[in-house]
Amino acid sequence: MIGITMGDPAGVGPEIIVKAVAEMAPDQRAETRVFGCRRTLEAAREAVGAEIDLDTVQVTDLPVEGGPLPWGKEDARGGDAAFRYVEAAVAAALAGEIGCIVTAPLNKATLNAAGHHYDGHTGMLAALTGQKGAFMLLASDRLKVIHVSTHVALKDAIDRATPDRVLATIRTGDAHLKELGYDAPRIAVAGINPHCGEGGLFGSEDDIQVAPAVALARDEGIDAHGPISADTLFHRAYNGAFDLIVAQYHDQGHIPVKLVAFDTGVNVTLGLPIxxxxxxxxxxxxxxxxxxxxxxxxxxxxxxxxxxxxxxGQ
Structure with missing residues (x-):
């Protein structure tokens, strides 16, 4: 069983959920549970013209105050609803009722306006599961990237790329790919500076912060390589040289994946009990x-x- 959270009820989340569920085979639909507002889902069904009876869909109905809300309008009620959907789905996941959560998009402004002060889904999920933090992985058919840091300023991201954090990121990515069936994932770690610092000409962070983490990962039996200059690494991985890239900061990893898989890339949260x-x-x-x-x-x-x-499950 998987659970899908509806996201901000004024956004496109309800529509893309209805479209996706309408296309599911009956056995897949039976293994799907939506956490959202039934009235909003009905409004979305009318908007997309989907021929599906929502009574055939498992819905944990969490009504929106005054809902359905007007489409496309920022409203704190929508932010509060989006939080409650995730909260309910996390509880179900922790109880073993669902095996994975799929989240439709929320709006950070309405989320915070409702008093839920998170930078997005990842921070919220970490807090709801009692974790200090989590890792973001972007997955596509030919390119998978896990990030050492995400939503922080670039100058802070460099400081966060400590040997411990880089090693933890490598370990998490390795475990994830093994969970998907890779026997020995080939992991490449991107450098921080141009040409990995070129022997200290462009900075020493790669030698001091990244290289030690890669060495420790290899000592643990992980097939890790790096640091490798990012300007060639993504091309090599896209063409099959590596199964996963460890990116040092948000844009280093996001830009390549969104270039090659803008409509198909999947955001995966790792390092949590769900x-x-x-x-x-x-x-x-x-x-x-x-x-x-x-x-x-x-x-x-x-x-x-x-x-x-x-x-x-296995």
Missing amino acids: ARTSVDHGTAFDIAGQGIANHENMNHAIAYARKLAAGR
């Missing part, structure tokens, strides 16, 4: 309610979630 995947796009308030939102990314997030749930 599994979670997500679409890799926002609430798209500008098109919400028009029935035109593309649900391809949601389909990929659901497919990846089923792989994770199956792995955990």
Whole structure:
């Protein structure tokens, strides 16, 4: 069983969920549970013109105050609802009722306006599961990237790339790929500086912070390589040289994946006692309610979630 959270009810989340569920085979739909507002899902069904009876879908109904809310409008009630959907799904995951959570997009402004002060899903999930932090992995067919840091300023990201943190990121990525069925994942660690510092000409961080972590990972039996200059590494991995890249900061990892898999990349949260995947796009308030939102990314997030749930079941 997987659980899908509806995200901000004024965004495109309800629409892409309805489209995705409508296309599921009956056995897959029976293994899917939606955490959201039934009235909003009905409004989304009308908006997209989907021929599906929502009574055939397992819905944990968490009504929105005054809902359905107007499409495409920032509203603190939507932020509070998005939080409650995730909160309920986490409780179900911790109780073993679902094997993986798939999250539709939320809006950080409405989330914080409702008093839930998180930088997004990852921080919220860490707090709800009692963890200090988590790791973000972006997955596509030919390129997978896990990040040492994400939503921090670039100058802070360099400081966060400590040997301990880089090693923890390598370990987490290695464990994740093994969970997916890789026997010995080939992991490449990107350098921080151009050409990995060129022997100290462009900085010493790669020698002091990254290289020791790679050496420790190799001592543990992990097939880790690096640091490798990022300007060539992503091309090499895309063409099959590596199974996973460890990126040192947000844009270093996000830009290549979004270039090659903008509509199909999946956001995966690792390092928590629960599994979670997500679409890799926002609430798209500008098109919400028009029935035109593309649900391809949601389909990929659901497919990846089923792989994770199956792995955990085994």
